[in-house]
Amino acid sequence: MASLVRTSVEAGVGVITVDNPPVNALSPGVPEGILAGVEAFVSDERVRAIVLIGAGRTFIAGADIKEFGKITSGKKRRGPGLVTVVHALEDSLKPTVAAIHGFAFGGGLEVAQGCHYRIALESARVGQPEVKLGIIPGAQGTQRLPRLAGVAKALEMCALGDPISAAEAHRFGILDAVVPGAGHDDLRAGAVRFAGEVGDSKETHAKVREREGKLCSPDECRQLCGAAAAKVRKVRRGHAAPLRAIEAVGCSVTMPFAEGVKRESEIFRECLFSTQSKALIHLFFAERQARKIPDVPKDTPVRPIRAAAVLGAGTMGGGIAMCYANAGIPVRLKEVTQEALERGMATIRMNYERSAKRGRFTAEQVRERLALITPQTTWDGFGEADIVVEAVFENMALKKEVFREIDAIARKGAVLATNTSTLDVDEIAQATSRPQDVIGHHFFSPANIMRLLEIVRGKRTAKDVVATSMMLAKTLRKVGVLVGNCHGFVGNRMFHPYRREAQFLAEEGARPVDIDRVLYEFGAAMGPLAVGDLAGLDIGMRVRKEAPHLYPPGVRRPLAEDALCELGRYGQKTKKGWYTYGDDRSRHEDPEVDALLLEISAANGIERRSISDDEILERTVFALVNEGARILEEGMALRSSDIDVIYAYGYGFPPFRGGPMFYADLVGLDRVLDSVRILHADHGHWWKPAPLLEQLAAEGGSFSKWSAAAA
């Protein structure tokens, strides 16, 4: 305990330093340590004021998230709760000052709100991100933040969970001062000086819970809460916690403080025990676990990436070049013809302008980013690049040809990445004299926006190329997940059965609009047929043609999308696919599609019937799960949580369901297997249960535990 929190006295100021690396979470021992420090300093005559500061790279990043699982499973931790600490700081007879650098998040910001004053370095960020974990602030933050920052700002911060800068926090009254300087020593010295001054002053030191000046009228509060709820229903569709956070913040106006905090505490517990919070906390740790590769230790040397070159300025190549430019890495972008290059650059410019209009970048930032991209039709500079990324058309012969050229020109030690979404990375690597340098970097469209990066390890990929790619993902602000080299890797390999079943359902009588509605209501960003229209139905048709092994003779193959393509209905790009599309991209059902489906069913002896919403959900989501189980047993993903991360970040799977494998664990693998067996009996071939699913269901196991044991 002593090592987690230290105390010292400097110039008549008691300094309490939290030292719980890596992020000073409020793990058991930390609240006790802070409490003991406050009590000791209050009775220490040498001390006239108290500073709370973090050691290392941050103030306090919040409650220890690992503890939540212990609470919900009944192994509740002992010791004082955070609220006791907050009260001790607020009720201290000597003024208390929170000195913030790095992050004051969640419980960290709540502890700071217990202090009489808060100061921070300019680089610090503060926030109440609890909703991202499916919970709400639980140490009275929903009642103190509106008193400090006003109801509107508190609603925004507690309901959306996005952090704000020190400058913004200062403007809204969350911080009392921004300390000059950039280092920890500057903060510490500034905090001791500030605390000394307030300790000498005769002014009373206001308790935040007693400050009412920024609270609005109940009428205005109702309006603000209504507007906030409308916004989160749109931008956090299906998430329960943001609405509960709004309810709690509203109580700061409609109830006295003591009742408001009681209500907050009830809502906090309800959220903590919800499946949504389990799912979101699972994803939080899954994202971090994905960075850990058992045979590539953290200290594996990485190759510095200071200059990049991208081949192909189409949708993917252009988006990838933007990712590098956004990370401040100069990038050369090569196309074959001047015309194609200009088209690619025009799209990049348009995307940046759109982002600037939405306030994501300033005009100056757009200029800087564009200046980092060098468009060209030659190989100039490719020989100096630290990484060459191939993003040409998805065709093996072409990719091999291109890799032969790259091999001839790239410098020794450069990473050679292919952005293939399905093809064999080993076969591509064989076209070069250095397969150890070749790796797959599978970006998702639009590459500059989507967070997922599948990193495909070939048989001969060197460990430092894997480590470099994982590090690079972070630099590019992506979530990198290492996957094995199989057709479609992890994401697309699972997506095929998912979309295949959606087509089968339509051919068996489900209305396309119902198939999409069921998945949308489940929380998916879009239903599977609408996704097909967005991506282009011709892409699936090409995959079916180029990978005939996916559909061996004698097994049922989906017919609907090939038939739609034959009618020139490729999806949104032709304004017709499963639906028709207006100029504003509005989606409409089309009787021509219904007629086509009837025709397909009749011509192929497919019996049409009424199909329930439950069947639509099981057929599509359990298709993901069964394939995911095969991927795991083949070792194509390191752990089931990696698959969940891929689906949450790359395929719009609802994060509050935790990903398909976590969802299956929650449903219960015995129940999943029962359904898969029934589907196998009804539909044959495609529904053969994966052996791992059978094994785990028989053992009463789960994907999460199996992966953890295997990893």
Ligand code: 3H9
């Ligand atoms: C809360 O506070 C509830 C309260 O209202 C009241 C309750 C009564 N706990 O992300 P990184 C680990 S809820 C435990 O890679 P970065 C993380 O798993 C909490 N562990 O670093 C990783 O471990 P490993 C509200 C935590 O620099 C390591 O630290 N707070 C916690 O990219 C490094 O993390 C939040 O939601 C934690 N709170 O980003 C903040 N935080 O090395 C959550 C991190 O074994 N945290 N770890 O893989 C973050 O957003 C980021 O970690 C942060 C640093 C931005 C702080």
